Amino acid sequence: MQVKDVGEFGLIRRWERELAQDPEQVAQGIGDDAAVLDFPGGRQILATTDTLVESVHFDLAFTSPRQLGKKCMAVNLSDIAAMGGRARYALIALGLPGSTELAWLEDLYRGLQEEASRWSTWIVGGDTVRSPSGLVITVTVLGQVPQGRAVPRSGARPGDLVVVTGDLGGSAAGLASLTRSPSPVEPGVLEYVRRRQLEPIPRLAEGEIMAHHGASAMIDVSDGLASEVNHLARLSRVRVVVEEESIPMAPATRTLARVLEADALAWALNGGEDYELVSTVAPEQFAAMARAVRERTGTCLTVVGRVEAGAGCYLMKEGKRRRLEPTSYDHFLTTSGPSRTSP
Numbered sequence: 613m614q615v616k617d618v619g620e621f622g623l624i625r626r627w628e629r630e631l632a633q634d635p636e637q638v639a640q641g642i643g644d645d646a647a648v649l650d651f652p653g654g655r656q657i658l659a660t661t662d663t664l665v666e667s668v669h670f671d672l673a674f675t676s677p678r679q680l681g682k683k684c685m686a687v688n689l690s691d692i693a694a695m696g697g698r699a700r701y702a703l704i705a706l707g708l709p710g711s712t713e714l715a716w717l718e719d720l721y722r723g724l725q726e727e728a729s730r731w732s733t734w735i736v737g738g739d740t741v742r743s744p745s746g747l748v749i750t751v752t753v754l755g756q757v758p759q760g761r762a763v764p765r766s767g768a769r770p771g772d773l774v775v776v777t778g779d780l781g782g783s784a785a786g787l788a789s790l791t792r793s794p795s796p797v798e799p800g801v802l803e804y805v806r807r808r809q810l811e812p813i814p815r816l817a818e819g820e821i822m823a824h825h826g827a828s829a830m831i832d833v834s835d836g837l838a839s840e841v842n843h844l845a846r847l848s849r850v851r852v853v854v855e856e857e858s859i860p861m862a863p864a865t866r867t868l869a870r871v872l873e874a875d876a877l878a879w880a881l882n883g884g885e886d887y888e889l890v891s892t893v894a895p896e897q898f899a900a901m902a903r904a905v906r907e908r909t910g911t912c913l914t915v916v917g918r919v920e921a922g923a924g925c926y927l928m929k930e931g932k933r934r935r936l937e938p939t940s941y942d943h944f945l946t947t948s949g950p951s952r953t954s955p
């Protein structure tokens with residue numbers, strides 16, 4: 613049996629089963645957005661790491677080194693956001709071809725530093741090695757959360773609302789616009805969707821506020837709404853029902869879908885890399901949560917569905933429900949090599 617027979621999520625479940633976990637100090641080990649580790653003084657540490665590989669996650673033809681640095685940091689910060697935590701420290705490990713221009717590398721670091729500083733995060737170390745082909749960037753972020761306040765993927769309860777920050781599908785729209793050169797659209801359209809793809813913003817402030825206002829479960833949108841709600845449903849042992857017409861999409865995303873004759877809904881459900889947060893919350897707590905998030909960050913929360921007793925995920929449209937299965941990218945189940953430039 614080979615890695616490609618098992619797939620990325622199959623591998624994660626295997627590590628969950630087979631790697632030893634310290635039951636004393638590990639409150640949440642493998643399988644959530646970040647690990648939650650007990651620490652003296654009434655706090656818990658959050659730890660998360662992500663690797664981005666050239667030609668799998670990014671194409672140097674589309675991104676500047678500064679944008680790439682910012683994005684590598686942002687996708688890790690997003691996992692801290694998904695736990696309701698605050699980011700503190702980062703480590704950077706780089707695999708570089710020897711021919712990498714020093715000026716290019718300095719711009720990459722500028723991007724990493726810029727995004728880290730924006731969220732009061734300090735880069736405290738790392739490693740640099742030679743890569744025989746292509747660039748490999750691993751960022752590890754450590755964050756903190758008050759004891760017992762990390763929001764897991766497993767806390768959704770029947771009766772909760774399912775809410776998302778911002779809008780979905782914009783990042784996939786941006787990627788499509790880079791690879792398929794659309795016919796002319798208003799200048800703001802390409803600018804919006806490409807920024808969503810190349811310079812995603814981690815929802816750290818929103819995540820902390822949502823945790824404070826009763827988020828029962830939370831996850832960030834790295835693979836697409838369909839995949840994320842399936843994680844929430846499976847780990848919380850509940851059913852999630854999403855209302856198709858409630859899924860928030862930016863006007864620019866819809867415009868680009870029209871121009872490219874693409875399916876905006878498919879971008880929102882399976883495109884991924886939006887780095888918005890999907891959370892569940894009791895209905896009576898939602899209004900206060902949404903108000904606090906809007907007043908302190910300017911970000912809108914949208915109710916996209918609800919949690920029911922049962923299992924699996926469903927998409928509702930005009931009173932009819934159909935199964936909502938993820939069809940997003942799996943690193944090992946793809947048969948035709950890299951099919952996109954994103955995780």
Ligand SMILES: [Mg+2]
Nearest residue numbers: 645691832834
């Ligand atoms: Mg995540």
